[in-house]
Amino acid sequence: xxxxxxxxxxxxxxxxxxxxxxxxxxxxxxxxxxxxxxxxxxxxxxxxxxxxxxxxxxxxxxxxxxxxxxxxxxxxxxxxxxxxxxxxxxxxxxxxxxxxxxxxxxxxxxxxxxxxx
Numbered sequence: 070x071x072x073x074x075x076x077x078x079x080x081x082x083x084x085x086x087x088x089x090x091x092x093x094x095x096x097x098x099x100x101x102x103x104x105x106x107x108x109x110x111x112x113x114x115x116x117x118x119x120x121x122x123x124x125x126x127x128x129x130x131x132x133x134x135x136x137x138x139x140x141x142x143x144x145x146x147x148x149x150x151x152x153x154x155x156x157x158x159x160x161x162x163x164x165x166x167x168x169x170x171x172x173x174x175x176x177x178x179x180x181x182x183x184x185x186x
Contacts, residue, residue: 108169109133111176112148113140120173121145132167134176 107124111117112133121131121144133140134151151158153176164172 104128104130105170106130106132106167107171107173108164108167109145109173109175110151110153111135111174112145113138114175114177115179117175118144120175124171124173129171132169134163136176 105128107121107129109117109121109124109131110133112121112131113135117133117135118141121133121140125131125144131145133145133148134153135148136150136152140148149163151160151163153160
């Protein structure tokens with residue numbers, strides 16, 4: 070389920086994580102619970118679409134946030150524009166409304182110079 074990145078190296082640190090998440094989905098189905106939800110902050114960044122696809126493949130309903138660029142079609146159930154540097158951003162409200170069982174934080178500036186603005 071893991072995909073190779075541009076360097077050709079597989080992100081092996083995620084291998085165990087996705088096995089745990091798949092197991093959680095299986096347990097939820099067995100217990101008659103609806104599909105678990107995942108919330109990805111930074112879903113349209115470098116790694117967000119890959120993680121969203123893998124979580125979706127594992128059975129999760131995937132929600133995400135983006136700053137300016139929308140996530141690729143089909144990557145998430147629903148996305149919202151959210152600037153985490155904005156003190157008025159209702160992060161708590163978003164988390165409460167999605168009610169995720171998994172939160173993945175990938176939001177961050179990829180440029181050191183930009184991160185200090």
